[in-house]
Amino acid sequence: MRFQLTVEQKDLRDAVRAVIGSRSAAGSWGLVAPRGGAADVHSPAPLKAPRLDRGLWQALGDLGLFSLRLAEADGGAGLGLPEAVLAFEEVGRALVVGPLVATHLAAGVVPGAATGETVVAAADGRLVEWLDEADVVRAGAEGAVPLRSVDPLTPLHRVPAPARTDPVAVLLTAAEQLGTATRVCELAVQHARTREQFGQPIGAFQAVKHLCAGLLVRAEVARAAVYAAAVTADRTDIAAARLLADEAAVRGARDCLQVHGGMGFTWESEVHLHLKRAWVREQRGGGGAEGEELLAAELVA
Numbered sequence: 224m225r226f227q228l229t230v231e232q233k234d235l236r237d238a239v240r241a242v243i244g245s246r247s248a249a250g251s252w253g254l255v256a257p258r259g260g261a262a263d264v265h266s267p268a269p270l271k272a273p274r275l276d277r278g279l280w281q282a283l284g285d286l287g288l289f290s291l292r293l294a295e296a297d298g299g300a301g302l303g304l305p306e307a308v309l310a311f312e313e314v315g316r317a318l319v320v321g322p323l324v325a326t327h328l329a330a331g332v333v334p335g336a337a338t339g340e341t342v343v344a345a346a347d348g349r350l351v352e353w354l355d356e357a358d359v360v361r362a363g364a365e366g367a368v369p370l371r372s373v374d375p376l377t378p379l380h381r382v383p384a385p386a387r388t389d390p391v392a393v394l395l396t397a398a399e400q401l402g403t404a405t406r407v408c409e410l411a412v413q414h415a416r417t418r419e420q421f422g423q424p425i426g427a428f429q430a431v432k433h434l435c436a437g438l439l440v441r442a443e444v445a446r447a448a449v450y451a452a453a454v455t456a457d458r459t460d461i462a463a464a465r466l467l468a469d470e471a472a473v474r475g476a477r478d479c480l481q482v483h484g485g486m487g488f489t490w491e492s493e494v495h496l497h498l499k500r501a502w503v504r505e506q507r508g509g510g511g512a513e514g515e516e517l518l519a520a521e522l523v524a
Contacts, residue, residue: 226450226451226454228309232305232306232309235302235306235309235310236309236310236312236313238286239283239286239288239309239310239313239314240313240316240317242282242283242286243279243283243313243314243317243319244317273320273375273376273377273378274356275320275321275342275353275356277342279319280321280339280342281338281339281340282339283314283319283323283339284337284338284339284340285338285339287299287300288310288314288323288327288339289326289327289329289330289336289337289338289339290330290331290337290338291306291307291310291327292304292306292307292327292330293330293331293337294331297331297337298337298338299330299331299337303453304391304394304453304454304456305450305453305454307327307391307395307398307453308394308395308398308449308450308453309398310398311323311324311327311395311398311399311402312398312399312401312402312405312449313402314399314402315398315399315400315401315402315403315406316402316403316405316406317402317406318376318403318493318496318497318500320353320376320377321342321352321353321356322342322343322344322345322352322353322357323395323399324347324392324395324396324399325343325344325345325347325352325361325392326339326341326342326343327395328343328345328389328391328392329341329343329345329359329361333359333361335358336359341358341359342356342357342358342359343357343358343359343360343361344356344357344359344360344361344364345360345361345362345363345364345386346361346363346364346367346382346385346386347386347388347392347396347507347508348385348386348388348506348507348508348509348510348513349381349382349384349385349386349506349508350370350379350380350381350382350503350506350507351364351367351379351380351381351382352377352378352379352503353377353378354367354378354380355378356378363382363386363387364380364382364386365382366382366383367380367381367382368380368381372503373499373502373503374496374499374500374502374503375499376496376499376500377499377500377503379503385508386508387508388508388509388513389508390456390458390461390509392507392508392509393461393462393465393507393508393509393510393514394449394452394453394461394464394465396465396468396504396507396509396510397445397449397452397461397464397465397467397468397469398449398453398468399504400445400465400468400469400471400472400501400504400505401442401445401446401449401468401471401472403472403475403476403497403500403501403504404438404441404442404445404468404471404472404475405442405446406497407438407472407475407476407478407479407494407497408435408438408439408442408475408479410479410483410493410494410497411434411435411438411478411479411482411483412426412435412438414482414483414486415431415432415435415482425482431482434478434481434482435482437474437478438475438478438479441467441470441471441474441475442471442475444467444471445464445467445468445470445471445472448460448463448464448467448468449464449467449468451464452464458517459517459518459521461509462509462514462517462518463514463518465509465510465514466510466514466515466518469501469504469505469510469511472497472501472504472505473498473501473502473505475501476494476497476498476501477498479494479497479498480494480495480498
């Protein structure tokens with residue numbers, strides 16, 4: 224069996240990347256105002272009250288990000304999980320903010336979600352992302368209280384009881400994590416090639432080579448697992464893919480920071496934001512102990 228992307232799938236991936244790139248070239252990552260304010264993207268202070276860029280949200284809706292798996296008869300593209308995974312890998316790679324997974328899952332259920340006119344929030348595990356910016360809040364978010372987020376670009380609320388985990392949400396989160404793992408690998412290699420110490424690029428040093436090699440290996444292993452799970456749609460495959468993608472994103476972002484040194488922590492660099500976003504995604508339902516328990520139960524059975 225061949226797992227090469229089709230021409231149509233490549234076109235979809237490229238279209239999502241182009242739309243995101245055209246909207247977020249200034250570094251706002253889908254926010255109304257970039258970090259620090261409307262004009263100063265290099266401010267040392269993070270954005271305290273991020274607001275969604277509704278223009279980008281509408282553009283993603285027009286592209287079909289939210290309606291990809293909706294039947295053509297209902298106004299969707301009639302595509303499947305593999306195509307959704309490719310699209311969400313791109314939004315993860317670009318650090319696009321907002322309750323993307325929740326809105327995607329609400330297409331065909333909540334009016335306006337499929338077209339990007341409505342922003343939908345929902346509890347995922349014990350967390351709700353972007354609750355205050357949402358037009359519609361689905362069941363499971365009752366009793367939510369504000370939570371200080373490690374990621375300044377992702378406002379969070381915590382719910383008293385964990386919400387039911389949707390396997391599609393788990394897989395799309397894995398796809399976003401894969402996007403982060405891919406991007407931090409690119410950033411680390413680029414920096415290793417251009418940053419010089421002792422008269423040569425730091426990529427010439429064995430320790431840096433090993434970090435970059437580890438980044439690539441984890442990202443590609445996660446890619447194989449995520450793509451395979453998108454084809455089988457099996458809960459066990461999805462759980463395994465999520466665990467591998469979480470590891471690739473979090474460890475990859477940490478190693479990318481190591482390659483960048485102090486530069487990676489500065490506000491003009493996106494590296495630390497990838498790590499913080501990966502930490503937040505890791506806490507969504509279906510990751511960590513929940514995924515490990517599911518895999519263990521399957522092995523025992």
